[in-house]
Amino acid sequence: MSRYTITVTGQGRSDQDAVIGYDPPLRTYFLQAFPHEETDEPRLWLGTHDRAFETLGYLRHAATAHGYDFMPLPPKLAAKLVDDKAAASGRPVRDTILGQVLKHLNQPK
Template identity: 40%
Template sequence: MSRYTVEVKSATNADPEATIGYDRPLRIFFLQAFPDPRTDECALWLGAFLGEYSTLESIVEAARTQGYEVRGLTREMMLAMIKESGPPQPPSLGERLGLVR
């Protein structure tokens, strides 16, 4: 699993410590921003389900449609995450047995 720090901006707020990355077991890109200091739940949390965001572009676009802009993604970060998402992984045993959806 990779994790990178980026900035996520909304019309009224900014989170300079947002996290974007790739979760290989779930085969998804994820993005977390604006954690609540009391509960640690994030106001923006994308990429929690198997195969939900299979491309970096899809998760950045999903954030954009919700009114958020991802800033600070470097070329190196993008290449590393895309490389990590590289050849598709076969379904896990749990998926093949129907235990994970």
């Protein structure tokens, strides 16, 4: 399972210790943010069942539907997340069209 720290904003708050990642057993991207004061469970926890969010776009759509956002992700982090999913499925991403786009985004300007 991959886990990366990001900032999630929404509903007048910001969580700079939110976590985004890919869960291979569940085959989904996930997002956790805003720990509950009493239980330490995240108030926002998306991606808890099989194939809940097969793309980062679907995950972002669900986050915005709950009143939160985590965009823009740095291009290198987005590439890592896509690579994590590809590695879990056994497919190389760098040779695909998406891989070429991500490679272009990561080139120094």
